[in-house]
Amino acid sequence: MKDSYDVLVVGGGPGGAVAAKTAADEGLSVLLIEKRPAIGVPVRCAERIGKDSLTEFIEADPRFISAETSSATLIGPDGTEITLESQADCILNRKVFDRELIWKAAEAGAEIQVHTRAAEPIMEGDKICGAVIEQHGKRSFVRAKVVIAADGIESGFAGQAGINTTVPLDEIETCAQYIVNDINIDETENRFHISFADAPGGYLWVFPKGNRCANIGIGIRGSSSGEGQRARDCLDRFIEKNYPEGKITELIAGAVSVCRPLSETAADGLLIVGDAARLSDPLTGCGIYNAMFSGKLAAQTAVSAVKNGDTSKKALTAYDKAWRESTMGKDLACSYAVKEALLRMNDETLTAVFHSMQNCKIEHISVQNLVRAILKENPQFAKELPPA
Numbered sequence: 001m002k003d004s005y006d007v008l009v010v011g012g013g014p015g016g017a018v019a020a021k022t023a024a025d026e027g028l029s030v031l032l033i034e035k036r037p038a039i040g041v042p043v044r045c046a047e048r049i050g051k052d053s054l055t056e057f058i059e060a061d062p063r064f065i066s067a068e069t070s071s072a073t074l075i076g077p078d079g080t081e082i083t084l085e086s087q088a089d090c091i092l093n094r095k096v097f098d099r100e101l102i103w104k105a106a107e108a109g110a111e112i113q114v115h116t117r118a119a120e121p122i123m124e125g126d127k128i129c130g131a132v133i134e135q136h137g138k139r140s141f142v143r144a145k146v147v148i149a150a151d152g153i154e155s156g157f158a159g160q161a162g163i164n165t166t167v168p169l170d171e172i173e174t175c176a177q178y179i180v181n182d183i184n185i186d187e188t189e190n191r192f193h194i195s196f197a198d199a200p201g202g203y204l205w206v207f208p209k210g211n212r213c214a215n216i217g218i219g220i221r222g223s224s225s226g227e228g229q230r231a232r233d234c235l236d237r238f239i240e241k242n243y244p245e246g247k248i249t250e251l252i253a254g255a256v257s258v259c260r261p262l263s264e265t266a267a268d269g270l271l272i273v274g275d276a277a278r279l280s281d282p283l284t285g286c287g288i289y290n291a292m293f294s295g296k297l298a299a300q301t302a303v304s305a306v307k308n309g310d311t312s313k314k315a316l317t318a319y320d321k322a323w324r325e326s327t328m329g330k331d332l333a334c335s336y337a338v339k340e341a342l343l344r345m346n347d348e349t350l351t352a353v354f355h356s357m358q359n360c361k362i363e364h365i366s367v368q369n370l371v372r373a374i375l376k377e378n379p380q381f382a383k384e385l386p387p388a
C-alpha cells in the first residue's frame, strides 16, 4: 500500500467496486479498502436485481446468479394476488457476485486491501485529503485527491467529514431473512406480501434461489419494532404459517434506509455513493443497482476532476447534479412519495386497492407502472400519489 493515490474508495460493496473499476479503467491510481476480512460476507441482502439492471454493469453469469425469475406476485392483506408477468429478475449469489465485481476492479488496476478500515478522514480545513487507515492494528495515513465513500448503510466516513447523514428511526427498516430449504415454491416467481398486520410499515418477500430453496425475509419500520414484534418475530410467524416444512440454514439481520437521499453527496475532495448516500429505493429497499450506478457516475466525475486538477466541491457537484437528474434520481423521488402515501393507508384500504386492481394488466413492476394502475382504478388517490 502506498501513501498516496488519485482515488481512495472506502468500502468493497457493489458501489465501491464499480467506482474503483471505473476510475482504474481511466488510468487513475486507485486504492479500495474493505474493513471486513472477506468481500461479500456476511450477505445482508435478498439478492434480487432486474436482469436489465444487472447486465448494464456485468455480463450475466450462472456463477453468481442463483435463479432467474419471470414473474412477480403482490399479495394483499386478505390474500388477493396481483401477478405481473414479463418481470425478468435475477436472484444473485452475492457472496460470489461481490467478489466478481472486486475482481473486475483489481483486473482494471485498482489495488484492493481487505481487513482495512478507514478510521477517519484526513481534513485540511473543509477539504478531505484522504483517510487515516487501520490495518492489522496499525494506523497509517493515505492521501487521495478524491475519496469515494461507499461504506454502506452504517457509513461513518461522510458524517466524520461534516456531512449530515442522520436517518430518522421512522425511516429505517429493520430486516430479518432466512434461507429456507425444502419448500414447495414456484421457482420462477418472486412473491411480495403486503400487509401491515404482518409486516408493519414494510413487506415480506419470497425470492427463489433454485432447488426448492428461497430467501424469505421481512423489513419493518424501525419505530414499529418492539417486544414480540421485532422483524424476526414477524418473520417466524410468517414462516410457521406459510412454510412450516421449511428447513432454515441461515439467518441474516440488517437495515435499509427508506429516507430521501442525502441533501448533498459531494464535498471538497469527497463523493458519497450507494447506501452511504441513502440511495436505496425507499419503497422496495433495493439498492444494488443504485449503488453500482452512483459508483460509476462518481468515479467518472472523479476522473474528470483529477485530470482537470480541480477536486473542489464545485467541480465534484457535477456528480450530485447528474444522479439527481438521472432516471434513478427521479425514481427515488417517486418511490419516496409512494411510500409515504402507502404508510398513510391501513390494511382495509390496501385490501380495497388490491381488489380494484385484480383485472389490471401491469407488464413490468416499475413504481410508475404500479402508480398508473392504482390511479386508473382509484382516482381518489390522485392527491396522495405522485403523477406517473
Ligand SMILES: Cc1cc2nc3c(=O)[nH]c(=O)nc-3n(C[C@H](O)[C@H](O)[C@H](O)COP(=O)(O)OP(=O)(O)OC[C@H]3O[C@@H](n4cnc5c(N)ncnc54)[C@H](O)[C@@H]3O)c2cc1C
Pocket: 010, 011, 012, 013, 014, 015, 016, 033, 034, 035, 036, 040, 044, 045, 046, 047, 048, 049, 116, 117, 118, 119, 150, 151, 152, 153, 154, 155, 156, 157, 175, 176, 177, 217, 253, 254, 255, 256, 273, 274, 275, 276, 280, 285, 286, 287, 288, 289, 291
Ligand atoms: C435484508 C436486506 C435485503 C436486501 N435486499 C435487496 C435486494 O433484494 N435487492 C437490492 O437491490 N438491494 C437489497 N438490499 C440493499 C442492498 O444490499 C444494498 O443497497 C447494497 O448492498 C448497497 O451497496 P453499497 O456498495 O452501497 O454498500 P454495501 O454493499 O453495504 O457495502 C459497503 C461496504 O463498506 C464496508 N465498510 C463500511 N465502513 C467501512 C470503513 N470505515 N472502512 C472500510 N470499509 C468499510 C462494509 O463492510 C461493506 O462491505 C437489501 C438490504 C438488506 C439489509
